[in-house]
Amino acid sequence: MTISDLTRRQALSFMAATGFFASWPSLARANSTAPMLILIELQGANDGLNTFIPYTDRNYYNLRPQIAIKRDDVLTVAPDMGFHFSLQNLARFYESGHCQIVQNLGYPNPVLSHFRSIELWEKGGDGNRNFKSGWMVEPLNQLFNNADVDARALHLDEAGGVFKGGLDGFLGPSAIGYTPMKAEARDSTVPVPDNTDIGLLGELLTTRQSNLEKIRTIQDKLDGSRRHFKFGRGSLGAQLSEVCSMISAGLTIPVYKVSIGSFDTHINQSNTHRDLLRELDEGIAGTVKALKDIGVWPNSLIMTYSEFGRRAGENGSRGTDHGMAAPHLLIGEKVNPGFTGHNPKLGQLHNNNLVYSIDYRGLYAHVLEHHFGLIDHPFISYRDPVFTPPA
Numbered sequence: 001m002t003i004s005d006l007t008r009r010q011a012l013s014f015m016a017a018t019g020f021f022a023s024w025p026s027l028a029r030a031n032s033t034a035p036m037l038i039l040i041e042l043q044g045a046n047d048g049l050n051t052f053i054p055y056t057d058r059n060y061y062n063l064r065p066q067i068a069i070k071r072d073d074v075l076t077v078a079p080d081m082g083f084h085f086s087l088q089n090l091a092r093f094y095e096s097g098h099c100q101i102v103q104n105l106g107y108p109n110p111v112l113s114h115f116r117s118i119e120l121w122e123k124g125g126d127g128n129r130n131f132k133s134g135w136m137v138e139p140l141n142q143l144f145n146n147a148d149v150d151a152r153a154l155h156l157d158e159a160g161g162v163f164k165g166g167l168d169g170f171l172g173p174s175a176i177g178y179t180p181m182k183a184e185a186r187d188s189t190v191p192v193p194d195n196t197d198i199g200l201l202g203e204l205l206t207t208r209q210s211n212l213e214k215i216r217t218i219q220d221k222l223d224g225s226r227r228h229f230k231f232g233r234g235s236l237g238a239q240l241s242e243v244c245s246m247i248s249a250g251l252t253i254p255v256y257k258v259s260i261g262s263f264d265t266h267i268n269q270s271n272t273h274r275d276l277l278r279e280l281d282e283g284i285a286g287t288v289k290a291l292k293d294i295g296v297w298p299n300s301l302i303m304t305y306s307e308f309g310r311r312a313g314e315n316g317s318r319g320t321d322h323g324m325a326a327p328h329l330l331i332g333e334k335v336n337p338g339f340t341g342h343n344p345k346l347g348q349l350h351n352n353n354l355v356y357s358i359d360y361r362g363l364y365a366h367v368l369e370h371h372f373g374l375i376d377h378p379f380i381s382y383r384d385p386v387f388t389p390p391a
Contacts, residue, residue, distance in 0.1 A: 033299055034252065034254070034296075034299060035254065035299050035300075035301070035371050035372050035373070036247070036253075036254055036255070036256075036296060036299065036300045036301070037254065037255045037256070037300075037301050037302075037303065037367065037371060037372075038240075038243060038255075038256045038257075038258070038287065038300070038301070038302045038303070039162065039255065039256070039257040039258070039303055039304075039305065040236070040257075040258055040259065040260065040280070040283075040284075040302065040303070040304045040305075041118075041157070041159065041162075041257065041258070041259035041260070041261075041304075041305060041306065042259075042260060042261070042263050042280075042304055042305070042306040043159070043259050043260065043261025043262050043263065043264075043306070044114065044261045044262035044263040044264030044265075044306070044307075045114070045263055045264060045306050045307050045308050045309055045310060045322060045323075045326070046263040046276075046304075046306055046309070046310070046326065047263065047265060047269065047273060047309070047310040047320050048309050048310065048325075048326040048327040048344075048354075049064070049310070049312060049344060049354075050064075050067065050068070050069055050084060050269070050273060050320075051083070051084050051087070051277060051327065052081060052082070052083060052084075052101055052103075052327050052339075053069050053074050053081065053082045053083070053084065054080060054081055054343050054344055054346065055069075055071050055074045055076065055080070055081070055082050056079070056080045057080075057343070057344075057346055059346035059347050060346055063312050063313040063314065063346060064313065064314045065314070066314060066318050067269055067270055067314045067318055067319070067320070069084060069085070073085045075087065075088065075091040077091050077094045077095065078338070078339065080343060081339055081343060084273075084274070084277050085274075086274050086275075086277035086278040086281055087277055087280075087281045088281065089281045089282065089284065089285035090281055090284065090285075090329070090331075093284075093288070093331055094337065094338075097337040098288075098331060098332060098333055098335060098337065099329065099330075099331055099335065099337060100329070100330040100331075100335040100336055100337055100338065100339075100340055101327050101328075101329060101338070101339050101340065102327060102328050102329075102330065102340045102341060102358060102363055103327045103339055103340060103341035103342060103343065103344065103357070103358070104325040104326075104327070104341050104342070104344065104354060104355070104356050104357040104358055105325060105326055105327065105328055105356060105358050105359075105360040105363060106308070106309075106324050106325040106326070106355075106356025106357075106358075106359070106360065107120065107125075107126040107127065107356065107359055107360055107361070108126050108127060108128065108359075109126060109127025109128055110127055110308060110324045110356075111127050111308075112308060112322040112323075112324075114264070114307055114322075117307035117308050118159075118161065118306075118307035119161060120307075121305055121306070121307055121360065122134050122135065122161040122162040122164070123135055123161070123164070124361055124364060124378065124379065131378075132164075132165055133164055133165030133166070134161060134162040134163045134164045134165060134166065135162065135361075135364055135378070135379075136153060136162055136163060136166075136255055137163060137164070137165050137166040137170070138377070138378055139368050139372065139374055139377050139378070140152040140153055140166070140169075140170075140254060140255065141166070142374070142376075142377075143254070143372060143374060144169075144254060148252070149169065149252045149253065149254065150214055150217055150218050150221070150251045150252050150253055151169045151170070151171050151175070151214050151218065151251075151253045152166065152168075152169035152170055152253070152254060152255070153166065153169070153170050153171070153253065153254065153255040153256070153257065154170075154171045154172065154175060154176075154246075154253050154255075154256055154257070155171075155172055155173070155256070155257035155258070156172075156173050156178055156180060156239040156242055156243065156256070156257070156258050157173070157180045157235075157239065157257070157258055157259040158173075158180050159259060160172050160257070162257055163257070168211060168214075169211070169214060171211065171214070171215065171218075175214075175215045175218055175219075176218060176219065176222060176242070176246065177219070178242055180235070180239070181235040181238070218246075218251060221249045221250055221251055222245070222246065222249050222251075224249070225245065225248060225249035225250070227245070227248045227249075228241075228245045228248075229241045229244040229245050229248065229286075229290050231244075231282070231283075231286030231287075231289070231290065232279065232282045232283040232285075232286045232287075233278075233279050233282055233283075234260070234279045234283075235259075235260065236258060236259070236260040236279050236280065236283040237279065237282065237283045237286065239258035239259070240258055240283045240284075240286060240287045241286070241290075243256045243258065243287070244286075244287060244290035244291065244294070247290075247291070247294055247296060248290070248294050254372075260276065260279060260280055260283070261276075263276060263306070265310070265319050265320060266315065266317060266319040266320070266321060267317040267318065267319045268317065268318050268319060269314075269318060269319040269320055270318070280304075284302060284331055287302065288302075288331065297333060298333050298334075299333075299334075300332060300333075301330060301331070301332040301334075301335070301367065301371050302329070302330070302331040302332065303328070303329065303330050303331075303363075303367065304328045304329045305328055305360070306326060306328070308322060308323060308324060308326060309323040309324060309325055309326025309327075309354065310322065310323040310326070311323040311352045311353055312344070312346055312349050312352055312353065312354055313352050323352075323353050323354060324350075324353045324354055324355070324356055325344075325353070325354040325355060325356035325357070326354075328360075328363070330367075332371075334370075334371075336387070340358075340386055340387065341357055341358050341386055342357060358384060358386060359382050359384065361379045361382035362379075362382045362383060362384030362386070362387060363387070364379045364382070365377065365379040365380060365382050365383045365384070365387075366383075366384070366387040369383075370387070
């Protein structure tokens with residue numbers, strides 16, 4: 001999926017004509033007009049049905065006699081859908097028009113291995129094929145090849161697969177001297193790396209002078225910053241606080257990636273899921289408040305993703321097993337608010353699995369086009385009219 005030189009020139013001409021790169025001048029300080037994306041990986045596969053709840057569907061309660069969220073506890077943001085009671089801040093974002101829930105995301109021929117499926121999601125593949133690089137790498141190289149940015153992307157956890165294959169300007173936690181909390185294993189299928197320098201792409205820290213210069217610039221800006229954020233709880237709160245501190249310090253990085261886990265709730269799901277959703281809710285709320293204070297909120301976007309979902313019915317251990325389709329979030333001032341796509345069809349399951357109706361790569365196409373303004377990218381063929389904002 002290599003973009004031709006002709007197509008690239010046409011895309012760059014379009015960006016120049018529409019003033020896109022006008023929002024990326026020298027970028028020596030935080031620029032409120034520059035598009036920025038914060039990716040939050042929900043490690044282990046979040047249970048979508050207990051996050052965004054079809055509380056009027058009797059099938060939901062029949063499938064989950066022990067772990068269903070009681071109707072009186074649901075935050076009923078819509079006539080037929082509601083939020084888990086831990087998501088009070090997200091419910092407020094929904095009511096203010098800044099929250100979009102994309103239903104039933106998935107891909108053909110789903111793989112229910114954690115390690116394999118997250119690799120597919122982060123590279124833009126499916127059960128038949130995958131690509132060599134993370135899905136953000138080529139678009140970021142295309143958009144910011146000549147832009148004066150401190151880095152193209154940075155992840156603050158141990159898992160930087162979404163930027164795999166990126167060279168100059170794709171950095172990890174060691175670039176800012178940050179030590180991420182050790183990731184929780186998802187079943188026994190996921191190898192947890194011991195090397196927290198993983199995000200610096202192996203030997204790049206010592207072999208690529210351009211990255212060394214970027215790291216020095218980043219560290220100088222952080223050392224000179226007088227404002228440091230601290231909000232939320234757990235590992236996610238710590239990572240998002242670091243992201244906001246970097247933005248406040250004037251760092252110009254278009255994409256940040258953080259994570260929270262583990263959502264692999266096979267056993268006694270209710271309390272674990274409640275706590276994880278609360279951590280997610282508070283982390284996103286703190287981030288939005290910080291981005292508003294800094295002055296970059298109008299052009300910021302927060303997006304969640306994961307390797308797959310959970311099955312529709314509970315298992316015998318008051319938990320849920322690996323499933324196929326799942327919902328995900330977009331939080332921002334310019335999102336198309338509400339629920340995108342139809343509600344889960346709990347009466348039309350496939351082997352106790354929700355059937356996906358929106359290819360997740362359609363979401364990637366939407367973000368690249370409508371947030372970053374990129375008109376040519378590897379996911380054009382996955383454009384989905386469900387993402388088209390209403391007239």
